């Protein structure tokens with residue numbers, strides 16, 4: 001067997017086009033365009049690249065992009081004041097504060113300060129709680145993008161065995177919640193997990209969100225498994241995932257590459273969430289349809 005490659009870049013491109021069409025309809029009806037504010041604190045080069053591509057994608061979708069770049073020394077209170085002003089700004093539908101933040105700033109305090117109705121990252125505890133309890137809310141972009149790719153490939157996920165490797169609030173935990181919602185049997189692995197290869201071997205779906213280059217090996221996989229590689233690791237100037245693609249591709253049924261897999265989906269879903277936020281904030285019903 002040789003895995004089908006899941007082309008996240010192409011899927012994301014399609015999603016962005018559909019979002020752009022719906023954005024044009026929204027703007028005509030609401031008399032204004034959806035707005036996304038992105039806040040970057042410090043000069044981390046990788047974060048600067050992400051913020052730049054988010055800005056370009058936002059404008060390309062027909063939305064307004066408000067970029068706020070603050071120096072690394074910015075005090076937490078200044079950042080909280082900026083968030084408060086964005087919460088109050090009617091032109092801003094979505095707010096994203098790029099993570100990680102400098103060590104002197106409490107990330108949880110900043111996330112909690114974002115209005116849950118503008119929290120297009122889905123990181124606010126209210127939105128995490130909504131996801132966990134089955135209420136409507138914003139779902140974190142990366143896991144939602146992973147789920148879209150899985151459903152596109154596999155259709156109904158009901159009853160499948162899924163292993164999520166990683167339990168962070170921004171990827172692993174919400175991914176597990178989404179898979180539970182789809183009626184998968186979900187196992188969440190982390191750094192204390194015993195015998196990870198044995199768990200992975202039982203899984204029909206493997207989502208790797210660890211941050212260790214090429215840690216998941218092909219001989220851990222059940223033949224035919226769907227493998228979603230969330231990892232973004234820079235090794236010797238090259239981008240590699242958390243899955244050893246060379247050994248995994250011959251065993252898996254389908255697999256996302258890095259780059260060109262999950263990463264582009266994250267940005268496309270961010271635009272989708274911003275469009276949803278704009279509808280809610282303008283009091284216009286949103287029909288999810290193909291979004």
Ligand SMILES: NC(=O)C1=CN([C@@H]2O[C@H](COP(=O)(O)OP(=O)(O)OC[C@H]3O[C@@H](n4cnc5c(N)ncnc54)[C@H](OP(=O)(O)O)[C@@H]3O)[C@@H](O)[C@H]2O)C=CC1
Nearest residue numbers: 142166167168171190191209210211230231232262263266
């Ligand atoms: N493509 C995209 O759009 C995005 C990609 N990423 C990438 O995804 C990866 C994960 O990100 P994130 O969730 O933020 O990372 P975190 O560092 O927050 O979480 C990593 C998780 O992996 C677990 N872990 C660490 N070592 C092992 C191990 N040896 N075996 C099993 N589990 C282990 C940790 O366990 P413990 O909890 O016990 O410490 C933790 O739960 C990174 O490579 C990141 O760059 C992230 C966001 C978006």
Ligand SMILES: Nc1nc(=O)c2c([nH]1)NC[C@@H]1CN(c3ccc(C(=O)N[C@@H](CCC(=O)O)C(=O)O)cc3)C=[N+]21
Nearest residue numbers: 050096097098099100121232259260261262263264266
């Ligand atoms: N508040 C917040 N929200 C985030 O969503 C968020 C964040 N902080 N901090 C950092 C992580 C990481 N992240 C990525 C987005 C796009 C790609 C992406 O487009 N990757 C391309 C390659 C990009 C490249 O070449 O560097 C790909 O995988 O094909 C990757 C990673 C969003 N994150």
